[in-house]
Amino acid sequence: GGSAGAQGASPNARALVAYFSRSGNTRVIAGQIGRARSADVFEIEPAEPYPADYDETVRQAKRETETDYEPPLRGSVRDIGSYDVVFLGFPIWGMTAPPVIRSFLSAHDLSGRTIVPFVTHGGYGLGRSLSVVAEHARQARIVEGFTKQSEQERETLSQVTRWLGEVRLE
Numbered sequence: 001g002g003s004a005g006a007q008g009a010s011p012n013a014r015a016l017v018a019y020f021s022r023s024g025n026t027r028v029i030a031g032q033i034g035r036a037r038s039a040d041v042f043e044i045e046p047a048e049p050y051p052a053d054y055d056e057t058v059r060q061a062k063r064e065t066e067t068d069y070e071p072p073l074r075g076s077v078r079d080i081g082s083y084d085v086v087f088l089g090f091p092i093w094g095m096t097a098p099p100v101i102r103s104f105l106s107a108h109d110l111s112g113r114t115i116v117p118f119v120t121h122g123g124y125g126l127g128r129s130l131s132v133v134a135e136h137a138r139q140a141r142i143v144e145g146f147t148k149q150s151e152q153e154r155e156t157l158s159q160v161t162r163w164l165g166e167v168r169l170e
């Protein structure tokens with residue numbers, strides 16, 4: 001509805017939390033928003049899951065971003081038009097939004113809706129991500145969101161690998 005949409009994230013607006021997360025940092029924030037605002041929560045997932053291996057995922061994501069590929073989604077939001085506000089969460093992948101975020105925005109008409117981005121990154125900032133969101137949701141209003149520097153899976157993995165090389169079993 002137009003008037004509720006114009007109020008942005010007012011308490012009466014019907015809100016959806018839609019997020020993508022690989023290692024869980026963004027998922028924690030999504031859950032908190034969902035509980036605090038009694039909002040529906042939708043996890044954006046590719047139809048074909050990314051590899052468990054981190055480096056393979058980095059390579060695949062790089063390829064997909066370079067070719068503007070929009071991976072098919074596992075599911076979509078029923079009746080997206082019933083939401084006034086969409087809290088849209090994702091991690092930064094290769095200095096931009098992950099490919100599935102472009103898929104999500106292409107598959108859901110957010111005209112006249114308010115998008116509130118929440119973004120986690122490993123220390124290199126938001127990159128191009130917010131312009132990519134704007135380019136794929138041209139008729140939506142995008143308001144200032146939330147950003148947090150979070151754990152890097154790569155760093156955790158290398159610490160664990162180092163430790164496993166030294167662990168004393170007796």
Ligand SMILES: Cc1cc2nc3c(=O)[nH]c(=O)nc-3n(C[C@H](O)[C@H](O)[C@H](O)COP(=O)(O)O)c2cc1C
Pocket residue numbers: 020021022023024025026027057058061090091092093094095096120121122123124125149150151152153
């Ligand atoms: C494929 C991939 C690419 C990444 N690229 C970046 C990057 O360009 N800049 C950055 O700051 N962090 C980068 N990161 C780190 C994540 O943005 C960061 O750890 C984020 O909090 C992960 O969120 P998640 O736990 O919700 O998946 C990357 C992580 C992955 C898996």
